[in-house]
Amino acid sequence: xxxxxxxxxxxxxxxxxxxDIAAMAGVSSMTVSRVxxxxxxxMPATLSRIExxxxxxxxxxxxxxxxxxxxxxxxxxLIVPSLRNSLFAETIKGVSDILGPMHPLMIADSGYxxxxxxxxxxxxxxxxxxxxxLHNTKHSPRGRAMLLEAGIPCIETxxxxxxxxxxxxxxxxxxxxxxxxxxxxxRGYRHIGFVCLPTKxxxxxxxxxxxxxxxxxxxxxxxxxxxxxxxxxGLKSGGQALSYLVEVVPEIDAVFFSGDVLATGALLEANRxxxxxxxxxxxxxxxxxxxxxxxSPPLTTLRFPRYEIGRRAADMLLNRLSGRSSGRxxxxxxFEIIRRASA
Amino acid sequence: xxxxxxxxxxxxxxxxxxxDIAAMAGVSSMTVSRVxxxxxxxMPATLSRIExxxxxxxxxxxxxxxxxxxxxxxxxxLIVPSLRNSLFAETIKGVSDILGPMHPLMIADSGYxxxxxxxxxxxxxxxxxxxxxLHNTKHSPRGRAMLLEAGIPCIETxxxxxxxxxxxxxxxxxxxxxxxxxxxxxRGYRHIGFVCLPTKxxxxxxxxxxxxxxxxxxxxxxxxxxxxxxxxxGLKSGGQALSYLVEVVPEIDAVFFSGDVLATGALLEANRxxxxxxxxxxxxxxxxxxxxxxxSPPLTTLRFPRYEIGRRAADMLLNRLSGRSSGRxxxxxxFEIIRRASA
DNA sequence: TTGAAAGCGATACCAG
DNA sequence: CTGGTATCGCTTTCAA
Numbered sequence: 248x249x250x251x252x253x254x255x256x257x258x259x260x261x262x263x264x265x266x267d268i269a270a271m272a273g274v275s276s277m278t279v280s281r282v283x284x285x286x287x288x289x290m291p292a293t294l295s296r297i298e299x300x301x302x303x304x305x306x307x308x309x310x311x312x313x314x315x316x317x318x319x320x321x322x323x324x325l326i327v328p329s330l331r332n333s334l335f336a337e338t339i340k341g342v343s344d345i346l347g348p349m350h351p352l353m354i355a356d357s358g359y360x361x362x363x364x365x366x367x368x369x370x371x372x373x374x375x376x377x378x379x380x381l382h383n384t385k386h387s388p389r390g391r392a393m394l395l396e397a398g399i400p401c402i403e404t405x406x407x408x409x410x411x412x413x414x415x416x417x418x419x420x421x422x423x424x425x426x427x428x429x430x431x432x433x434r435g436y437r438h439i440g441f442v443c444l445p446t447k448x449x450x451x452x453x454x455x456x457x458x459x460x461x462x463x464x465x466x467x468x469x470x471x472x473x474x475x476x477x478x479x480x481g482l483k484s485g486g487q488a489l490s491y492l493v494e495v496v497p498e499i500d501a502v503f504f505s506g507d508v509l510a511t512g513a514l515l516e517a518n519r520x521x522x523x524x525x526x527x528x529x530x531x532x533x534x535x536x537x538x539x540x541x542x543s544p545p546l547t548t549l550r551f552p553r554y555e556i557g558r559r560a561a562d563m564l565l566n567r568l569s570g571r572s573s574g575r576x577x578x579x580x581x582f583e584i585i586r587r588a589s590a
Numbered sequence: 591x592x593x594x595x596x597x598x599x600x601x602x603x604x605x606x607x608x609x610d611i612a613a614m615a616g617v618s619s620m621t622v623s624r625v626x627x628x629x630x631x632x633m634p635a636t637l638s639r640i641e642x643x644x645x646x647x648x649x650x651x652x653x654x655x656x657x658x659x660x661x662x663x664x665x666x667x668l669i670v671p672s673l674r675n676s677l678f679a680e681t682i683k684g685v686s687d688i689l690g691p692m693h694p695l696m697i698a699d700s701g702y703x704x705x706x707x708x709x710x711x712x713x714x715x716x717x718x719x720x721x722x723x724l725h726n727t728k729h730s731p732r733g734r735a736m737l738l739e740a741g742i743p744c745i746e747t748x749x750x751x752x753x754x755x756x757x758x759x760x761x762x763x764x765x766x767x768x769x770x771x772x773x774x775x776x777r778g779y780r781h782i783g784f785v786c787l788p789t790k791x792x793x794x795x796x797x798x799x800x801x802x803x804x805x806x807x808x809x810x811x812x813x814x815x816x817x818x819x820x821x822x823x824g825l826k827s828g829g830q831a832l833s834y835l836v837e838v839v840p841e842i843d844a845v846f847f848s849g850d851v852l853a854t855g856a857l858l859e860a861n862r863x864x865x866x867x868x869x870x871x872x873x874x875x876x877x878x879x880x881x882x883x884x885x886s887p888p889l890t891t892l893r894f895p896r897y898e899i900g901r902r903a904a905d906m907l908l909n910r911l912s913g914r915s916s917g918r919x920x921x922x923x924x925f926e927i928i929r930r931a932s933a
Numbered sequence: 934t935t936g937a938a939a940g941c942g943a944t945a946c947c948a949g
Numbered sequence: 950c951t952g953g954t955a956t957c958g959c960t961t962t963c964a965a
Contacts, residue, residue: 264942275952280944289950305739310716311663312942314654315957322696322717330683333676340673343699348713353665354697356686370691373653374665396648482884508881515884538851538881541825541858607958618936623960632934655958658941936965941957948953 263306271300283308314375321350323564324371324379326364328405328449330356332480334507334534334553335382338404341557342380345565350377357383361448365390372397378564384408384415385450400567402560406451407579414567416559416578420451423549423582424458425465427503427531430547430584432466436501436529439463440474440492442485442513444506452477455505455533474499478509485512486519493528501529501590505549508534514542514589529590544588552580606649614643626651657718664693666907667714667722669707671748671792673699675823677850677877677896678725681747684900685723688908693720700726704791708733715740721907727751727758728793743910745903749794750922757910759902759921763794766892766925767801768808770846770874773890773927775809779844779872782806783817783835785828785856787849795820798848798876817842821852828855829862836871844872844933848892851877857885857932872933887931895923 269276274293281288282297289297300306314320323346327335343352353376355367365387371379372393378400384407386394394401394412401413408415431439446453456475463470474496478488485504489512492499504510510532517524524530524544532539535550559578566572612619617636624631625640632640643649657663666689670678686695696719698710708730714722715736721743727750729737737744737755744756751758774782789796799818806813817839821831828847832855835842847853853875860867867873867887875882878893902921909915 262942266942276943277945277952278950281951293950305736307712307715307736309658309718309942311654311657311718312957313944315652315658315959316942316944318944318957320654330686331676331679333674333679336674336676336679339697340699343673343697348698348709351696351713351717352698353694354682354686355691355695356683366691369650370694372650374694375652375654393648393650482880486884511881512884515886519886537825538854541829541855543858543862605958609958619959620936620961621934624935636934652958655941656960658943659958659960661941661960934965936963938962938964940961941959943957945956946954949951 262309263304265306265308268297268300268304268306271303272296320375320377322353322374322376323350323561324353324355324367324374324376325381326355326357326367326371326379327382328357328359330354332507333536337553338382338557338560341554341559342561343557345558345561350565359448361385361387361390365393368393377568378402380404380560380564383448383450384411385448386412400564402564404556404560406454407577411575411577414563414576414578416563416576416580417556418551418580418582419458420454421458421461423533423551424455424503424505425462426458426582427505427533427549427584428459428462429466430586431501431503431529431531431590432462432468434501434529434590436590437468438471438474438496438499438501440476440496440499440502441470442476442478442488442492442502442504442506442509444480445477452506459503459505471496474502478506480507480509482508482512482515485509486516489513489516489528489530499528501525501531503531505533508532508536508538510546510548510589511539511542514544514546518543525588525590531590535585540585540587547587547590548585550583550585552582556580605652606647608649608651611640611643611647611649614646615639663718663720665696665717665719666693666904667696667698667710667717667719668724669698669700669710669714669722670725671700671702673697675850676879680896681725681900681903684897684902685904686900688901688904693908702791704728704730704733708736711736720911721745723747723903723907726791726793727754728791729755743907745907747899747903749797750920754918754920757906757919757921759906759919759923760899761894761923761925762801763797764801764804766876766894767798767846767848768805769801769925770848770876770892770927771802771805772809773929774844774846774872774874774933775805775811777844777872777933779933780811781814781817781839781842781844783819783839783842783845784813785819785821785831785835785845785847785849785852787823787852788820795849802846802848814839817845821849823850823852825851825855825858828852829859832856832859832871832873842871844868844874846874848876851875851879851881853889853891853932854882854885857887857889861886868931868933874933878928883928883930890930890933891928893926893928895925899923
């Protein structure tokens, strides 16, 4: 019956368990378990024996077992449309900063597809994450159903959801686009083009287009469908979009690029062609960054509080978990128009 | 003894368990477990009953319990210096693309500090990740010890480690910096400045500085310490570095910016000041991107296969886990010098 | 091909 | 403050 000792010696490292620590310290594993949560709930003498055992062995508690026993994990799941895009990186950083090491962060990208999001949701639920943060507010029926069914906090951050599954934090893409369009109208531009990312499966792009169209109709202007286009992401793509718009409707006097670095690409292209911005054509962008501020002329853009959105999302999640809050919060963090020389 | 039925009704949703599915399908839970791994190992009739039960209930297997029983998870841990930096986003994307939904990805940032990395390592080991990918090749003693002790695959990717803990994939920052410096020397520049990110806790920056110095001494040139500087990251920072260098040593004829977007910032600053690049001063950068290609003049840069590094790292990890490989692979994915107009 | 029994390594819940 | 005992929901192992 030396099986135990034998296998420890024979098979080598099987990993230190809580029971081993308990044995070394001459206590039960419950005491060890308690110490791990709260050092101040045992006698000092006991505590020091336990701590000695822990760092003699380098024991790292098994959260998998702990999670099974307590029926919950500390893992937070985050799904973004793309891991490559630095915009989402801001939000990820915000989330990560608030969560800290006590709440491991699991990240998946949906590849901008509803199906991809659904797959990620299922994977996360399989891991029994304690909460989920999503960038999309549009979901597949199954995805939405799983989230509802799971009964865990869920925060949607991409567009300010009017009917969130649970909670939402963000800003209104529609209002932001509308505001920028009105700003351009206020500056006297009358042939304002609009470029956004593909709207399929992307509620944010769709909302921005709607905001642009809204603003025009509020001003009793008719949108010219020839200069309302969708474009893939990227600097070059922005340049190409600008070239295209000017060719199709030469009298165009301003363009609002509502996606990522499109505006910067357009500005670089304008510079290359020797077009004076904003005299020949005004350019407005979105998602302000150091880059948009550093080009010449600096770009007028929308600024979104992406980092703060990540922080708030994580914050709301943690509050809900700790029972300090409940209810279907919808937090609007707004946006700003950053006025610079380009429009 | 109607406890079971009672508690299900009383406490409501407790989540469907494998045993429930088994009961519904009239089989044992072992059979359900098997089906989940390999649909083709049970009789078709049994299979369809089980599948019917699964999607009638929306059952999502509990990986926490599964992991405890099998003593291993499918979770991969990834630690990067910063989640904000789009460079690392490339690698993250590569890792994520290879892992897919079967291997959830846990991500933490070290905040460029060894202590931060150690904390993340401990957290990951607590979650019993099946493998770890690190961007740093310099670690705290405890961090290194934990990794060694854990006995799981570990891949270092930031700088090509000569003595990896386990496996390594990447490129030599030293060789790359040396190559770029030699390229500049070959173009006839003789007063070449060097700017890198802070070298503290950052083996990559340190290696690049060493490569620059190496190249100079191979050419029997003395480095001028006044124009070898460290600078924080960012476009503006790059511009400031350029201004500083030109002021301190006016005869400087080229600068190699070895970090991130520093070179782009410097180029924009040069343009602003009306300095002709490369006639007044040549500028070379690193970490090629669409941006560096799109500015005027386009930047000569080093290009690193960051996405591919992520893919290979994940690939090596998966291969090791599946037993298809072993051994301490060190994979050098190299680098390229992208020659453009700026230097 | 299928099932029964015995864990996996913690925590919950009571008792003392 | 401390310990015993019964899970947690699945996989392993062996037997049928």
